[in-house]
Amino acid sequence: MGTTQLESVPEPKYWHLKTVLSEALDRDFAVGEILPNERELAARFGVARATLRQALEQLELEGRLQRRRGVGTTVAPPRVGVAVGSTGHGWPGEAADGWEAVDAVEAVPAGAVLALLGTEAGRPVHTVRRTRVTQGQAVAAELLYVPAASVPGLSAIDAPAGPARARAVLRELQRLALDGQDRSVELGSARADDAKELDRLPGAPVLVVTTRYFTAEGTAAVSVATYRADTCRLTFGDTGMEITETRAAS
Amino acid sequence: MGTTQLESVPEPKYWHLKTVLSEALDRDFAVGEILPNERELAARFGVARATLRQALEQLELEGRLQRRRGVGTTVAPPRVGVAVGSTGHGWPGEAADGWEAVDAVEAVPAGAVLALLGTEAGRPVHTVRRTRVTQGQAVAAELLYVPAASVPGLSAIDAPAGPARARAVLRELQRLALDGQDRSVELGSARADDAKELDRLPGAPVLVVTTRYFTAEGTAAVSVATYRADTCRLTFGDTGMEITETRAAS
DNA sequence: CAGTGGTCTAGACCACGGA
DNA sequence: CCGTGGTCTAGACCACTGA
Numbered sequence: 001m002g003t004t005q006l007e008s009v010p011e012p013k014y015w016h017l018k019t020v021l022s023e024a025l026d027r028d029f030a031v032g033e034i035l036p037n038e039r040e041l042a043a044r045f046g047v048a049r050a051t052l053r054q055a056l057e058q059l060e061l062e063g064r065l066q067r068r069r070g071v072g073t074t075v076a077p078p079r080v081g082v083a084v085g086s087t088g089h090g091w092p093g094e095a096a097d098g099w100e101a102v103d104a105v106e107a108v109p110a111g112a113v114l115a116l117l118g119t120e121a122g123r124p125v126h127t128v129r130r131t132r133v134t135q136g137q138a139v140a141a142e143l144l145y146v147p148a149a150s151v152p153g154l155s156a157i158d159a160p161a162g163p164a165r166a167r168a169v170l171r172e173l174q175r176l177a178l179d180g181q182d183r184s185v186e187l188g189s190a191r192a193d194d195a196k197e198l199d200r201l202p203g204a205p206v207l208v209v210t211t212r213y214f215t216a217e218g219t220a221a222v223s224v225a226t227y228r229a230d231t232c233r234l235t236f237g238d239t240g241m242e243i244t245e246t247r248a249a250s
Numbered sequence: 251m252g253t254t255q256l257e258s259v260p261e262p263k264y265w266h267l268k269t270v271l272s273e274a275l276d277r278d279f280a281v282g283e284i285l286p287n288e289r290e291l292a293a294r295f296g297v298a299r300a301t302l303r304q305a306l307e308q309l310e311l312e313g314r315l316q317r318r319r320g321v322g323t324t325v326a327p328p329r330v331g332v333a334v335g336s337t338g339h340g341w342p343g344e345a346a347d348g349w350e351a352v353d354a355v356e357a358v359p360a361g362a363v364l365a366l367l368g369t370e371a372g373r374p375v376h377t378v379r380r381t382r383v384t385q386g387q388a389v390a391a392e393l394l395y396v397p398a399a400s401v402p403g404l405s406a407i408d409a410p411a412g413p414a415r416a417r418a419v420l421r422e423l424q425r426l427a428l429d430g431q432d433r434s435v436e437l438g439s440a441r442a443d444d445a446k447e448l449d450r451l452p453g454a455p456v457l458v459v460t461t462r463y464f465t466a467e468g469t470a471a472v473s474v475a476t477y478r479a480d481t482c483r484l485t486f487g488d489t490g491m492e493i494t495e496t497r498a499a500s
Numbered sequence: 501c502a503g504t505g506g507t508c509t510a511g512a513c514c515a516c517g518g519a
Numbered sequence: 520c521c522g523t524g525g526t527c528t529a530g531a532c533c534a535c536t537g538a
Contacts, residue, residue: 010533012507015452037523048509053524058439058453069524070517079436085335085486183486185435186329187455187479189308201525202265203308205437205455229437236335236433236486260514262526287504298528303505319505320536451506 013047014054020045021055025064025075035065035073061205063230080134082227084183084209085236091178091213092130092144092223093170099142101166102129106148113145116212116222124148128166131197132225139232141197142225146173150220173213176220182212185234194226205229263297264304270295271305275314275325285315285323311455313480330384332477334433334459335486341428341463342380342394342473343420349392351416352379356398363395366462366472374398378416381447382475389482391447392475396423400470423463426470432462435484444476455479 035041042052056073059065066076083097093099107127114121125147132140148154151172188208195202206226213221227234285291292302306323309315316326333347343349357377364371375397382390398404401422438458445452456476463471477484 014507018453039523048511050510051508054507056524061437061455062439063436067524068517069515070522072523081434085433183335184331184483185457185486186313186483187311187437187457189312203268205311207435207437207457233434233436236435264526289504298530300529301527304526306505317505318536319534320503322504322536 014051017045017055018058021059029075031075031077033075060230079231079233081233081235082134082139084234091174094174098132098134099130101163102131103162104128104166104169109145113222117145117147118219119147126169128169138198140225140227141194142223144221144223146221173221176215179214179216184210198228207234264301267295267305268308271309279325281325281327283325310480329481329483331483331485332384332389334484341424344424348382348384349380351413352381353412354378354416354419359395363472367395367397368469369397376419378419388448390475390477391444392473394471394473396471423471426465429464429466434460440476448478457484
């Protein structure tokens with residue numbers, strides 16, 4: 001087909017398609033509803049499947065759609081607000097904040113984490129894995145790095161592997177006096193292990209929240225939490241107020 | 251080089267390719283260096299150009315690469331940390347925080363913003379456009395919505411269009427007593443106008459920071475700031491400390 | 501102008517989920 | 520088993536940049 005006609009400004013097809021689909025979603029579809037499959041949609045709009053997919057990818061990135069292999073494409077609910085900054089500025093694991101300890105091992109982390117911790121290479125570091133569940137949905141996977149030097153009260157193997165050991169590390173952490181913390185957010189893509197926890201494919205877009213916890217002695221712990229970017233809106237409400245309803249800026 | 255051989259677990263080609271490229275970037279390339287062009291790289295790795303592009307897209311999303319049409323693909327510098335949460339929790343435009351007022355118009359915003367403002371539809375709202383420049387690079391574009399009712403001291407046309415008018419709105423805002431604020435971060439894609447300000451293509455991934463400013467009377471203003479997700483790391487340091495060096499989690 | 505990345509096509513096969 | 524989305528190919532043309 002002769003692609004387009006006379007477009008003074010040749011807007012890409014997938015971009016226009018995305019707009020059309022977005023309006024159709026608002027107008028004709030309810031949350032959870034299944035869209036026609038990709039081949040069908042592509043035929044209906046007269047484009048190649050790859051082009052249609054480019055539009056769907058954008059909409060998924062914006063949290064409008066959810067696609068699952070073997071199942072289909074559904075209309076996504078509005079993003080859930082996930083509190084990140086409020087909750088008392090305390091140690092991780094202090095309250096019932098939705099985090100669940102999964103496991104803990106003693107390992108030597110990679111260079112980037114080492115730089116954040118400010119410890120020398122080769123020193124043992126407790127690595128705690130936690131997941132966060134909100135409204136029955138896994139929204140985040142975290143790796144919490146605690147240098148063994150930060151929690152001298154914790155003997156090497158005083159708890160068996162698994163959740164119990166993870167909780168032991170968190171418990172020891174809370175005995176320290178928290179001096180302050182430091183947080184940053186950036187875009188990343190899910191590593192294979194995080195993707196599995198989040199029920200996504202590797203490479204899925206995630207919001208990486210890096211937190212450093214300080215005591216008088218220095219950096220006592222570093223947390224790297226990866227949140228599903230498609231379904232989450234991170235909230236930093238100091239006032240604790242909730243944004244009731246919103247939609248990502250196109 | 252015939253890339254790889256038989257993989258018992260058929261890891262996607264683009265994923266493996268991304269890993270190989272990522273290691274090559276760390277090892278053999280300096281920041282700012284130009285990579286071979288896409289056709290050349292695809293041939294060298296024995297894959298179709300589309301597959302090679304899928305790997306490059308991931309690396310660009312992670313801030314490792316920068317691609318510009320007509321120019322080429324270069325190795326990106328580490329992401330710049332951009333302070334978002336600290337700086338006194340004050341009104342926008344209070345200090346020399348890198349924001350530059352561009353323009354202001356009186357308009358009636360779309361539904362999502364209206365819901366955030368909590369005002370009735372049809373009421374006039376000052377819409378201020380600002381951009382943020384850090385280290386000579388445009389990192390964010392903002393739309394600040396101020397209901398006319400919030401700044402009664404500002405008569406309709408007491409300043410000509412343009413930056414002067416924008417600054418007038420900001421000045422009026424600072425006469426109010428700020429009661430608190432509320433912030434959220436989510437992933438979005440750049441609208442055409444924002445993309446132009448940020449020197450990116452439409453649809454580029456952005457971090458959307460939505461801030462509500464409260465006075466005793468209610469929501470006095472709402473800011474929607476879109477940050478380039480590829481080059482920015484948003485920092486919320488209450489302590490004002492700086493993360494010196496980091497690399498997104500894979 | 502030549503060379504780059506951006507868009508688009510029309511196929512093909514594969515991995516996964518559910519019936 | 521079938522239907523879904525996920526991956527991959529080998530082309531083509533276009534829009535933009537810089538010399």
